[in-house]
Amino acid sequence: MSLRDVAIVGVHATRQARVIDDLTPMQLTLGAINAALDDAGLTRDDVDGAAVGWPGPGGLIGDSTSWARFFGHPLHLVSEGGLDNSGARAVLRAASAIETGLCDVVVVGGGSASGPFVPGGGSPNFTPPAQAARGPIGAGGQLDPWGGYVASNFALVAQRHMHEYGTTREQMAEVAATIRNNGHENPEAVMYDRGPYTIDDVLQSRPVASPFNLLDVCLVAQGGAALVLTSLERARDLKQTPVVVLGGAMEFVRGAWTGGSALRECRDLGKAGAKRTFGMAGLKPDDVDVMCVYDPTSFEVLRAFEWMGLCGEGEGGPFIEGGTIARDGRFPVNPEGGCLSHAWNGVQQMTLKVVEAVKQLRGQAGTRQIPDCDVAFTSMAGSGAMHVEMALLGRA
């Protein structure tokens, strides 16, 4: 039994924008699902697993069981929502279910929009005040008064990393400028044509939460994405070149937002998962051709290089200096613009990473195509660096 017997056969990224107010969340989500199925050459009749946030109205918001009535037949796999429906985590859950025979064709994804019906108020909460207003769960309010939010929590990890390892602002700024320049050239990116950016532009941008300036942190937008997965055997008869899951892992060290983020808690986060992932694939981190990794801040990309094992602990900064992550560099990162420039849209930005990885592996990435792209690494993470999920993808 192996994950590589499962293929991603359909992908779609919807329009991403600061605000999408001409579509309801349902319209946006349906658009993503239908387009991903069309990309695969499948229809809703083929689907028997859904890991797609239910947008409402009606039903239980977020719970994909609510989709069951809309496929015309029973579903054999659902999800209760959130990150289970996105990115590498959703891919691994769906692939495991298909490989073990629980179901045959799974759709993954969802979207956020603020058209006429918006359950729970719409816009995602990367930045204040929405995130702060939500408050930590189960903390009895002990965290509420201190003004921590997503960016400032990630900042606590970055600041400590600078202190312990000498990581510099310039190194972070190179990450931000590189990924933002990718988005600058991508017409689908929210920040299309808003650059180009230099390292100095990042260093001179407005301070947000030290060590981060405005251009170090991702933008808040809306949009959706969807994936379709099925067995490799079935994939061979479908429209696209099958992209298989070569390996993967998930790793969690703390519940979401249950404390200020500390480097001492997340220092090793991802290391065991990366070993497991590359071991499963029979590959080395050095074999990766393109990295579609979570970039809520410039700094998190440096840390990804460390936990993947591409460089030593604390060496992420020096490792990426001088063009390593540029599209023509040794390890291109987020060629479509990532969260920093393409979109951060709630949870489906994690799925956008998989969409880009698949397009690169199919050779469908157009002007941003990485040459000879055989192995793509995709990751998602969050909660101030308290969990990480990863999937290594390649052609069958």
Place this chain on the structure above:
Amino acid sequence: MTKPLPTVDAMTAPYWEAAQRGELLVPECDSCGHKHFPAEAVCPKCLSNWHWATSPGVGTVYSFSVVRRPAGPGFPDVYVLALVELSDGGWLMTTNIVDIDPDDVRVGLPVKVDFRKESEAISLPYFIPA
């Protein structure tokens, strides 16, 4: 408008009552002695019950962020979000460092707790340079 103040619940009521007396409490494990923050149902290290212990409230800045885009209405324009590593066992507490130019805060800065009354029911444990 004031910033969001903590909701006192059954678990944390003793913590906030002690805060009004100027005393910092911390959950200490009945079994393994591990201290944690914020309070959780059981010791996160060994799953045993815990009791409230008094902390001297002294330590050093483990990490910090000078926040210039506040978390919401009621927060100051600039404040220092911090994790303080307490001397009584090295537990980490989320707080704000005050009474210092934000640009002078450094990892390793010695600090001590300083309670500030925010409302009738709530005094908050800020930290100031020791």
